[in-house]
Amino acid sequence: MEALVFDIEKFAVHDGPGIRTVVFMKGCPLHCLWCHNPESQSFKTELFFTPEKCIGCGWCVSACPQKCHIIQEGRHLFDREKCISCGRCASKCYAEALEVVGKRMSVAEVLKSVLADKLFYDNSNGGVTLSGGEPLAQFEFTRELLDASKKAGLHTCLETCGYAPSEKVRALLPLVDLWLWDVKATPEMHKQFTGVEYKPILDNLRMIDEAGAKMWLRCPLIHGLNDSEEHLLQIAELANSLRGCQRIDIEPYHPLGEGKAQRLGRSDVFHADFIDKAIVKKYESFLTAHTNVQVYSPT
Ligand code: SF4
Ligand code: SF4
Numbered sequence: 001m002e003a004l005v006f007d008i009e010k011f012a013v014h015d016g017p018g019i020r021t022v023v024f025m026k027g028c029p030l031h032c033l034w035c036h037n038p039e040s041q042s043f044k045t046e047l048f049f050t051p052e053k054c055i056g057c058g059w060c061v062s063a064c065p066q067k068c069h070i071i072q073e074g075r076h077l078f079d080r081e082k083c084i085s086c087g088r089c090a091s092k093c094y095a096e097a098l099e100v101v102g103k104r105m106s107v108a109e110v111l112k113s114v115l116a117d118k119l120f121y122d123n124s125n126g127g128v129t130l131s132g133g134e135p136l137a138q139f140e141f142t143r144e145l146l147d148a149s150k151k152a153g154l155h156t157c158l159e160t161c162g163y164a165p166s167e168k169v170r171a172l173l174p175l176v177d178l179w180l181w182d183v184k185a186t187p188e189m190h191k192q193f194t195g196v197e198y199k200p201i202l203d204n205l206r207m208i209d210e211a212g213a214k215m216w217l218r219c220p221l222i223h224g225l226n227d228s229e230e231h232l233l234q235i236a237e238l239a240n241s242l243r244g245c246q247r248i249d250i251e252p253y254h255p256l257g258e259g260k261a262q263r264l265g266r267s268d269v270f271h272a273d274f275i276d277k278a279i280v281k282k283y284e285s286f287l288t289a290h291t292n293v294q295v296y297s298p299t
Contacts, residue, residue, distance in 0.1 A: 026101070036256045044102070
């Protein structure tokens with residue numbers, strides 16, 4: 001079984017307990033306006049192009065079977081419309097101005113990479129976290145990788161937007177030790193900000209809670225979109241209503257996604273103002289005042 005993976009991050013300390021390896025799977029059914037990993041959204045391999053790194057050597061021009069690259073009067077023009085993501089140009093670009101995003105990997109390959117750091121997980125109560133993109137969107141691979149991880153004695157986390165058929169979510173219950181469940185917007189604004197309705201997500205969350213699952217709620221806060229008192233209160237009330245909720249993570253907007261979207265050639269680059277640390281602390285205090293669940297912010 002294979003899946004399209006766009007990154008494997010080692011020594012992660014924010015995506016579940018202890019030291020972890022995070023496997024980022026490519027492709028997501030949501031299109032959050034503020035996505036800080038826009039390269040995770042498409043289910044296809046893509047190409048990052050960073051013009052500032054290009055030294056104009058022309059190796060990509062001769063490598064490309066589709067004639068996507070043209071160097072003209074010192075300018076590098078890249079026609080993405082014709083690109084078939086074969087990666088030949090990136091393999092010739094020693095300046096790393098071109099980079100393939102997404103690699104097909106087998107469960108065995110990913111597990112081998114994950115297990116290389118087992119000692120660190122054992123000493124820190126860490127483990128493996130599957131993230132994305134949306135791991136549930138590549139369900140068979142996710143199930144097999146979680147199963148293999150459990151058999152190898154690893155603690156497993158699944159970071160999810162929760163938008164998937166309930167039978168798939170239910171099938172993973174015995175394989176996930178901790179769910180990292182996104183709470184992105186008020187029910188009224190959810191579709192506008194993410195492209196999908198909130199109800200199936202909430203139904204899945206209630207279902208795993210009734211089944212005895214443990215979860216952390218992961219809450220991106222984007223200034224002017226979802227950092228309202230109303231939304232914060234809804235997060236607190238949701239956490240209070242879940243038996244298995246252990247923690248609320250506040251995730252203030254990070255502009256990392258803007259540069260990535262530009263490197264993907266996107267025309268719809270989203271921008272929001274950075275949320276000041278003092279304001280994040282205020283949100284943390286507000287949530288703490290309305291829930292008994294631990295609230296965590298990265299400040
Ligand atoms: S191979 Fe890389 S550095 Fe050379 S022209 Fe192409 S993008 Fe620029
Ligand atoms: S990935 Fe392949 S088709 Fe796309 S620009 Fe590079 S060489 Fe051309």
